[in-house]
Amino acid sequence: MTETFKKELVQRITRNLLDIQILRLTQTKPMWGYKIKKQVEALFNVKLRHGTLYPLLNSLEQKGFLTSEKQQKKGRTRKVYTITRKGQQYVEAYNSILKEQIQKHDIR
Amino acid sequence: MTETFKKELVQRITRNLLDIQILRLTQTKPMWGYKIKKQVEALFNVKLRHGTLYPLLNSLEQKGFLTSEKQQKKGRTRKVYTITRKGQQYVEAYNSILKEQIQKHDIR
DNA sequence: TACAATATGTCCTCCATCGGACATATCTCA
DNA sequence: TGAGATATGTCCGATGGAGGACATATTGTA
Secondary structure (H helix, E strand, O other), rough: OHHHHHHHHHHHHHHOOHHHHHHHHHHHEEEHHHHHHHHHHHOOOOOOOOOHHHHHHHHHHHHHEEEEEEEEEEOOEEEEEEEHHHHHHHHHHHHHHHHHHHHHHHHO | HHHHHHHHHHHHHHHHHHHHHHHHHHHOOOEEEHHHHHHHHHHHOOOOOHHHHHHHHHHHHHHEEEEEEEEEEEOEEEEEEEEEEHHHHHHHHHHHHHHHHHHHHHOO
């Protein structure tokens, strides 16, 4: 039961807070859209449409959370995204909320 | 900056995962709709329409996460909601996801 | 006595988001 | 050589959810 709930919840959180999950992934190392798509699908068990992802990546760059750089990999062009200081701060804010939520739960 | 991000994120999380935040509140003690509304607004800084809340509470009861009992308080009727075992499990699943997300963050 | 607060409920419309389609190009392997 | 994987991009229509309106009743207070 709890396992079913967890799967369902991970999918909900991933969909609703997709930008944050993407920022968290790029925190590990710079990544391009296609790789992010595969990672999200593997880690969170969520089918991610590229029609959703690519516009989101562009908007994250516009907002200053990511910067991009085009790389050539055997003729194919990759747009590699790196997290910015601002992006880091956004993830840190998220993490501190998580910690607070857990603490409130434990105290009660 | 981080504080602005936190406010924004708490509001997003509250809106997107409102059902979970409600279950967490009823974990503390049984509550009725109006009280929940006031608590959510005070704790999370989110304006919550009762036209959103009451149907949500009914659906949480239908799904078996909450049970309700009508109480009279000086002529006014209150529909007091208590969390069920299933509701508890849902919150536990949520908490374990939070813990995992924080751990992944710390390891990196 | 009239207004604000307490308390719960439904319904409709609008807007934003998401999925799916359309579009293009290269590389690898059977 | 053809299919599947890699790689990125736009656009449109449907659907769902949220906000605001409609609805009602009691209590407390200025």
